[in-house]
Amino acid sequence: MSLPARIVTLLVAFAAVVAGAVFLVVNYIASSLPTVHYVASGGVVNVVLQEDPQNNDPSNPDWVSYYVQNPQTKQWVHTTLFSVPKHTRVNVTILGYDGCTPLRNNYWSQVQGTTGSTVTVQQFATVGKPIDSPTTTKMINSWSNCAVAHTFAIPSMHLFVPVPSPNTALFNKDACGVSPCTSGPHSQETFSFMSPDHAGYWRWQCFIPCGGGFLDGNGGPMQTIGYMTGEMEVSA
Amino acid sequence: MAESQAPTAAAGKAEPNHAVRIASIWLVLAIVADLLIYFVWQPHLPPGRMSDNARGQQFDITVMAVLCAPVLLGVWTYFGYALVNWRRRAGDTEDGPPIEGNGKVQAAWITVTSLIVLSLAAFGTYELIVPAGAGGGEGPVPIWKPSGVVTTAAWTPGSTHTLVVQAIGQQWNWTYRFPQFGGMETTGLELPINTPVEFHVTSLDVIHSFWAYQLGVKADANPGVDNVAFVKPLQLGQFVVRCNELCGIWHGAMFDYGNVVTASQFQSWATSIQTKERANGTLAALPPYATTYDPTEISQLGQAWAKLGIVGAGGYYYPGPQTGTPGDPVSP
Ligand SMILES: [Cu+2]
Ligand SMILES: [Cu+2]
Numbered sequence: 001m002s003l004p005a006r007i008v009t010l011l012v013a014f015a016a017v018v019a020g021a022v023f024l025v026v027n028y029i030a031s032s033l034p035t036v037h038y039v040a041s042g043g044v045v046n047v048v049l050q051e052d053p054q055n056n057d058p059s060n061p062d063w064v065s066y067y068v069q070n071p072q073t074k075q076w077v078h079t080t081l082f083s084v085p086k087h088t089r090v091n092v093t094i095l096g097y098d099g100c101t102p103l104r105n106n107y108w109s110q111v112q113g114t115t116g117s118t119v120t121v122q123q124f125a126t127v128g129k130p131i132d133s134p135t136t137t138k139m140i141n142s143w144s145n146c147a148v149a150h151t152f153a154i155p156s157m158h159l160f161v162p163v164p165s166p167n168t169a170l171f172n173k174d175a176c177g178v179s180p181c182t183s184g185p186h187s188q189e190t191f192s193f194m195s196p197d198h199a200g201y202w203r204w205q206c207f208i209p210c211g212g213g214f215l216d217g218n219g220g221p222m223q224t225i226g227y228m229t230g231e232m233e234v235s236a
Numbered sequence: 237m238a239e240s241q242a243p244t245a246a247a248g249k250a251e252p253n254h255a256v257r258i259a260s261i262w263l264v265l266a267i268v269a270d271l272l273i274y275f276v277w278q279p280h281l282p283p284g285r286m287s288d289n290a291r292g293q294q295f296d297i298t299v300m301a302v303l304c305a306p307v308l309l310g311v312w313t314y315f316g317y318a319l320v321n322w323r324r325r326a327g328d329t330e331d332g333p334p335i336e337g338n339g340k341v342q343a344a345w346i347t348v349t350s351l352i353v354l355s356l357a358a359f360g361t362y363e364l365i366v367p368a369g370a371g372g373g374e375g376p377v378p379i380w381k382p383s384g385v386v387t388t389a390a391w392t393p394g395s396t397h398t399l400v401v402q403a404i405g406q407q408w409n410w411t412y413r414f415p416q417f418g419g420m421e422t423t424g425l426e427l428p429i430n431t432p433v434e435f436h437v438t439s440l441d442v443i444h445s446f447w448a449y450q451l452g453v454k455a456d457a458n459p460g461v462d463n464v465a466f467v468k469p470l471q472l473g474q475f476v477v478r479c480n481e482l483c484g485i486w487h488g489a490m491f492d493y494g495n496v497v498t499a500s501q502f503q504s505w506a507t508s509i510q511t512k513e514r515a516n517g518t519l520a521a522l523p524p525y526a527t528t529y530d531p532t533e534i535s536q537l538g539q540a541w542a543k544l545g546i547v548g549a550g551g552y553y554y555p556g557p558q559t560g561t562p563g564d565p566v567s568p
Contacts, residue, residue: 102540104440104531105406107421110518117516138516143540155409156489158423203489205408209441218407218441223485 033226035081035233036068040088045195046071047082050095050186051150051163052179055227063221064098064150064210064228067180076180080204080230084195089115092152092161096187097176100146100165101208101217108151108207110139113159114191122188123167131167140164142208149187150206154232157202163189199236205229254317262313266306273301282449286475286496288468289371289452296363303352373437373446373455373463376527382466385432391416393499399428402436403477404529405444405457408486410477419525420510421518425477425494427451427469428502437463438528445480448494454480462527469496 001009038045048069055065055078067076084090103109111119122134140162142148149165165171166185176184196202206228209217221227278298283290364370368382387398402413403425413421425448427433437446437455444457448467455465457479472495479490497505513519523534531537 100544102537102544104537105404105411105529106521106523106536107411107518109521110513110516112423139518139521141517141521143521143536146540146543153409155423156492160423203486205486207406207409216441218484222407225485229485 033079033081033230034077035083036070036077036079037083037235038071038085038090040085044089044091045084046091046093047084048093048095049152050076050181051098052181053098053175054177054179056179057226060220060224060227062212063224064212065179065221065226066150066206066228066230076182078180078226080226080228081233082230083233083235086195086199086234086236087197088195089192090195091190091192094152094161094163094189095181096149096163096165096189097181097184098149098165098210099171099175100142100149100168101210102146103142103148103151103162103207104209105207106141106143108153108160109141109143109148109162111137111161111191113154113157114161114193119161119189119191121164123164124186124188125167125170126183126185131170148208150208150210150228152204153207154202154204157193157196159193160207161189161191163187195232196234199234202232202234203229204232254321258313258317261317262306262310265309265313269305269309270302273305274298277301283452284450286450286469286471286473287371287452288367288470289466290450291452291470292363292367292370293452296360299359300356303356307352368466371452371454371465371467373465376462376464378464378466382432382468387434389416393428393503396432398432398434400434400436401425401427402438402525402527403446403455403457404438404440405446405479405483405490406440407442407484408479408490410444410446410479410490410492413522413525414506414510415525417506417510418514418519419522420506420513421522422509424492426502426505427494427496428499429469429472429496431468431499431502433467433469435465435467436527437465440529440531442483443481444483444490447478447480448475449478450475456481460528460530472496472498 038047048071050067050069052065052067054062057065057078065078066080068079068082069075070077111117118136118138119140120134120136121140123131125131140148142162146168147164148162151160151162153160164187166175166187170185174184176186206222209222210228211217211220211222214220214222222229225231278294279285281294281297281301283293285291285294364372365380369378369380374380385396385398387400391397391399400415402415404411404413409423410425411421411423412425413419435446435453435455437457438461439457439459441459443459445454446457447454450473451467451469453465453467455463457463475494475496477492477494479487481487483490510519523529523536
């Protein structure tokens with residue numbers, strides 16, 4: 001092969017590799033999940049999440065999943081990425097539509113890192129129909145009554161919150177079967193924490209091995225951003 | 237080392253003794269390098285001076301560097317000397333002299349390198365055994381233990397009694413249990429200074445690895461295995477705990493910071509957590525302290541399953557809609 005031919009071959013091969021890498025990166029970025037942005041008003045920001053027994057993504061419809069509520073449209077977004085401003089009081093509301101699974105480490109039954117180290121919990125037969133009054137508690141024992149569906153944890157902030165499952169009898173009768181859930185028995189849990197003082201990304205996850213069908217329950221949704229784990233972006 | 241065949245000298249000039257010249261240059265460089273390594277670099281070498289293990293590891297790395305630097309400098313000196321003195325001069329078209337081996341150089345090379353490697357093997361073995369495993373995990377029945385320490389059911393400040401700390405890996409956080417404080421569990425790790433600590437490292441799911449970097453402790457966290465490692469913290473301050481075994485999507489985020497504090501600070505930290513966990517029900521909700529946590533052997537967990545109407549997980553913790561045999565990954 002002549003020298004010019006070799007140079008051309010080399011350049012073409014190099015360009016092909018670069019194009020392949022660029023395609024992969026662009027494809028990855030384009031396919032990444034949407035982020036729901038929460039803006040503070042009056043020094044607080046209200047984050048609303050729900051936990052579903054299934055989801056509306058045709059690729060893994062039977063995976064348990066979190067949803068994040070868009071604060072403007074009130075639409076439920078199938079993502080686990082949200083952003084909050086820095087150094088702001090974050091009020092979180094989690095609607096628990098999924099049934100219980102025992103924790104592997106029951107230590108996570110303890111509420112940690114929230115304001116007052118407590119959560120406030122209330123049970124609903126369906127949206128707008130409470131069946132008890134709100135209770136404030138420091139722990140929800142996932143082993144004694146199988147009362148915990150998932151957890152919400154931001155480990156690097158030492159924030160660990162067990163999220164209760166709905167009333168078992170009601171759940172067994174008419175659990176929400178279409179996601180995102182807008183009716184059906186659910187728990188409602190509220191708690192607060194201060195967002196970090198500097199911008200960045202904080203990983204959050206569930207500690208219940210809730211990946212049904214996966215070895216030890218720790219695969220699938222537990223390992224996939226958009227389902228049982230995500231990131232909280234703290235903006236400046 | 238570095239003895240060589242001298243190329244034919246330029247006509248009329250006496251050939252200098254190259255071996256002596258190379259050896260002299262090398263000796264000066266090696267002495268300077270070793271002095272710098274020992275006295276200047278050593279205090280900054282990893283993992284620092286925070287514990288007995290860390291100090292031992294820093295010393296070991298220094299010894300390695302002190303031995304390796306002369307070898308490296310020997311090679312570099314020979315190369316440099318050859319490049320400067322034996323390069324082809326303008327107009328020199330003569331062949332170099334044929335080289336047909338040199339018994340003395342070969343014998344010296346083999347002897348010296350064998351001595352270095354064998355003595356390092358002996359040194360390494362000594363440095364692993366004598367400091368009670370040097371901070372590495374020794375499995376459930378450690379054969380190298382710190383001498384003159386005792387483990388008692390309770391731990392009090394100022395004692396030479398071992399503090400027992402269990403490090404539990406799970407996707408993706410470390411928690412710690414303190415059997416001498418009622419089996420309380422924490423997400424943070426505080427350790428008392430000048431106190432022998434006995435780590436029991438295990439996992440609740442996949443394989444993790446407990447790596448307390450500045451303490452010089454690294455032990456694999458295997459589910460169903462109790463991996464024991466010893467350390468004695470010698471300096472106050474912060475250390476980092478990392479997971480050192482690829483364990484899933486958040487492996488890279490599986491790190492946290494611990495602190496070496498005074499014995500009385502540790503005592504009040506530990507008792508305050510114990511008191512809090514007794515009051516809020518966490519202590520009662522935990523399984524009894526054990527060296528491993530096999531989900532199928534935790535009776536409270538079994539009872540929770542039974543309440544769900546699930547009997548026997550068939551080797552799986554999560555008894556979902558799965559097929560296949562235990563031990564094989566399955567898809568839903
Ligand atoms: Cu979960
Ligand atoms: Cu890990």
